[in-house]
Amino acid sequence: MSQDGRLTVALAQVDAALGDRDKNLERHRGWIQRARNSGAQLVVFPELSLTGYFLKDLVAETAVSIESPTVKQLSELSRDIDIVVGLVIEEPDHRYFNASLYFSAGELVHLHRKVYLPTYGMFDDTRYFATGNRFRSFKTSFGRAGMLICEDIWHLSSAYVLSLEGVDMIICPSASPGRGISTDERLGTAESYEILCRTYAQFLTSFFLYCNRVGYEDGANFWGGSMVIGPNGDIIARETDADEALVVARVDLGDVRRDRLANPLLRDEKLELTVNELRRVLHERTRKPF
């Protein structure tokens, strides 16, 4: 972070070659260089950016371990710019996770395993992936951050937990296929995501970085629409087209403090009451005989 609390972020709204990790890694190098050239200190790639999304049985074949050369190469690339990349992580016990990795200063700083795996409609995530079991924030040079992958943000509790951890910024890598045509100028999916992301930003008074894919996989289109949203809910930068693009935004991290002074929603949040009520609900649910 520069002295004045300003940060330049870049969202790499990219396509992916399905199941071709090497080709995608090469493309990542190019986009990271472009992000560097734009002055960005952080570049975010979409969900499963290194492999593509509708992998099916390719999940096992494209997976890498945390100790793999691929992860080392990504670490190397982060020496002078922070990087968020999506890939399939294979654990030593051979469970496969849809994960987003945060690299900084040549190190892996954090790893989020997708918790909410959509398995309905066009999605089949739990057939192939193991389920993540935690939402944790982490420290970056630009304040505290948390990552949520695509479907994670369709569950209000995910972002809520991160917010109570005190994040300044939620990063959401996504591979959202576009659907829902009507007379509107945008797809139904695009409308929903804008509502979600802006709501989180404004009501959790945090920056929200949404990076979605573009391209097509087996006929499904990814609609892009990546956006940087400020802690007052305003969209600071957005790519409206479904083309490959680097969305660059210069943000003032001091906005978090100023917006929380103006709207002290987090200060007034009743965590203990919430936990008690949740416990009660859980108790009442489990108490039911059938």
Next chain:
Amino acid sequence: MSAPASLSEPVFPPLAINAELVKGILVGFIRNEVRKVGFERVILNLSGGVDSSLVAVLATEALGAQNVMALILPYKTSDPKSRTDALQMVAQLGLHHLEVDITPQIDAYFARFPEANQVRRGNKMARERMTIAYDQSLAWRALVIGTSNKTELLLGYGTIYGDTASAINPVGDLYKTQVWQLADAVGVPTAIVQKAPSADLWAGQSDETELGFQYRKVDQFLYYLVDRRYSVEELKRLGFEPAFIEDIIRRVRDNQYKRRLPLIAKLSSRTIDREFRYPRDWGH
């Protein structure tokens, strides 16, 4: 036969589309799915009807007219207007085209089976056109692009391994009434959009007469049945007649086989398409 209502009547609101948005997605689909598997060109059977005319426009926008080949494959009983409409699209878009009169090959075959009915003859023509498209696709290094819409695919109103065969299909998730809207918006001549839909096995044939209902009506029904998953009781409450409901549900169910690959007898623990599941865009 009722007058075609493609443009004259208001669209059923849930099936109204933003043509610009849909066109963008479909043009991108063609460009992406063709190029990433190493092709530049597509080839299609251009019947002179609204579906194939729309696909011709989308393909031209995606790849350029120089990369689109239109096949015009009439039979002796085809409506001559179909050919002239197809040629009009070819001229309007500046496409490559190839005409092959399929009469000799159809007649040579059925000379041995003179008792064959219209369904057999119609299926044979559809498959003959398919073999020509696939042969020319190899000669011209092009992918065969399909033109079957969602209504036809759901009702099974097409010939398996005939007109439903293709490498990619940009309009298979658009109902007929949506095809009309999009075709009109992207510049398919009004006369083509408005003419009565026909398989054109003989002059004067009409889809709607043959099916026994109008596309507008069945599209509304399919929207509720397929997209919104209304129950039979709920469909009745919407005012659809029980006989119509039963007929359409039966058609959708009985034609499921046309929408799937052939059944494979399961023996091993990793059977193709059952446990052996890879995306078609594998590696692209």
